[in-house]
Amino acid sequence: MKYPFNALPTLADVEFIYCPVLIIIGVPVNLLAIVILSRRNCGLSRCITCYLTAMAAADLLVVISDVMLRWLIMYFPVSFLDITYVCSLVMVLIPATTMNSVWLTVAFTFDRFVAICCQELKIKYCTEKTAVMIIVTVSVLSYIESIPWYFKFQSKYIFDNLPWFCITKAEYYISNFWTLYGVFHRVLSPLLPFVIILVLNTLTVRHVLVASKARRRLQKDSDNEKHSDPEMVKRRKSIILLFAIAGSFIILWSPYNTCLLYQRIALLHDYPPLSPAAGTIGYLLQLLCTCTNTCIYTVTQTQFREQLKAVVKLPFTVILRSINRM
Numbered sequence: 001m002k003y004p005f006n007a008l009p010t011l012a013d014v015e016f017i018y019c020p021v022l023i024i025i026g027v028p029v030n031l032l033a034i035v036i037l038s039r040r041n042c043g044l045s046r047c048i049t050c051y052l053t054a055m056a057a058a059d060l061l062v063v064i065s066d067v068m069l070r071w072l073i074m075y076f077p078v079s080f081l082d083i084t085y086v087c088s089l090v091m092v093l094i095p096a097t098t099m100n101s102v103w104l105t106v107a108f109t110f111d112r113f114v115a116i117c118c119q120e121l122k123i124k125y126c127t128e129k130t131a132v133m134i135i136v137t138v139s140v141l142s143y144i145e146s147i148p149w150y151f152k153f154q155s156k157y158i159f160d161n162l163p164w165f166c167i168t169k170a171e172y173y174i175s176n177f178w179t180l181y182g183v184f185h186r187v188l189s190p191l192l193p194f195v196i197i198l199v200l201n202t203l204t205v206r207h208v209l210v211a212s213k214a215r216r217r218l219q220k221d222s223d224n225e226k227h228s229d230p231e232m233v234k235r236r237k238s239i240i241l242l243f244a245i246a247g248s249f250i251i252l253w254s255p256y257n258t259c260l261l262y263q264r265i266a267l268l269h270d271y272p273p274l275s276p277a278a279g280t281i282g283y284l285l286q287l288l289c290t291c292t293n294t295c296i297y298t299v300t301q302t303q304f305r306e307q308l309k310a311v312v313k314l315p316f317t318v319i320l321r322s323i324n325r326m
Contacts, residue, residue, distance in 0.1 A: 011280045018284055019071040022291065026063035029294040030056045036307045043303040048241075050131035051108040052297070058101040058139075059290040065093040067287060084155040084163035091153060091166065096146035099189040101290070103138045105249050106193045112242040113200045116235065117207040145188065148181055186260065190286075194250070194257055201246050208239060237300075244296040252289040256282035 033056035036042065037049050044052070069090045073081050081087055111134075115126045124130075152172055155163030172178045259282045262274050297304045 011277055015280070015284065016075060019067050022287060023063060023068050023071070026067065026291045027060065029291055030060035030063065032308065032311060033294040033297065034060070036304060036311055039307065041303065041307055042297075042301055044301070045126075046128040047111065047126050047131045048108075048238075050128055050135060051104065051111060052293070054135040054139075055101065055104045055108060055293060058097065058104050059293065061093075061097040062101050062287075062290045065090060065097045067290075070094060078164075082165050084153065084166055087166040088150045088153045092143075092146050092150045095149060095185065095189070096143045099146060100139050100142035102189050102193045103142060104135065105245065106196050107134050107138055109197050109200050109242065109246050112238060113204050116204055116239065116242075145185070152178070190253055190257060191260070194253055197246050197249060201243065201250075204239070204242070208235075240300050241296070244300055245293060248292045248296065249289060252285050252292070256286045258282070 034053055037044075037053040037056065040046070040049055042049070069081060072079070073087060073090065081090065111126055111131065115122050118125075152168060153166035154169050156165035156167045158164070255278070259274055259279045262271075263279070265271060266273055298308055299305075
């Protein structure tokens, strides 16, 4: 599944506090991002708005499934979440929502790569219609790919003809199917997306540097006076947003990917096993990725920041108006 590392007791205590804090922060910030972006008053194109809204919704689902529901299952007494059918479904939602969030980040990165580096393709590809089609396709495929995880588990007890708790089936450890599927799932999320985002951003940086030099050279030849370039200003804002989102993804997912790769290499070459603490820290850091995008929008987008202030002030404004009418 998504978290192959065992937590140390001290880290279990940290996780016990970390998860509720992440829920308290992650749910409202992603809801705010969805509301603000849906109003389309942030000065962003419809294409970018579609991707950012979908990414916020995907991050919200990750917080609900991988943080909230998993935390309730782990630390709360027996509840309906411990029914085998329910906890098996939760174990499908965890990798599915994560894969959806990761691949939507890839889709957004590729869209910005096309917009910045491929001017001829930009007109046809960077549209709202294409964005919606990509988002729906990525989301559907992410959930379909994760369905096999449902059949990994079986019940531990049968009480009043109702199966309770989820334990891993014995064949999971010896089946070639599960071995191949596990590798395939790991490649799809997060190894391949991580490499794609890294490559696309490297190519984008290279293109931007070359284009900027050429543009400055043309401006210098045509006019010696200093003046602002609206096209460069617009492109700079788009680049800052792209690099901020992709950069936070790369930074927060790097420890988890490093632990995952080392774990596979250690199994093949009989290297010493990785400390469980390292794997748990990597897992907790990648969960933090679900809360960073809204902060990035607030810092990098002036109009988003203004909309955020308006949304936050709205309840207080309504209350004051109600008091004044009394």
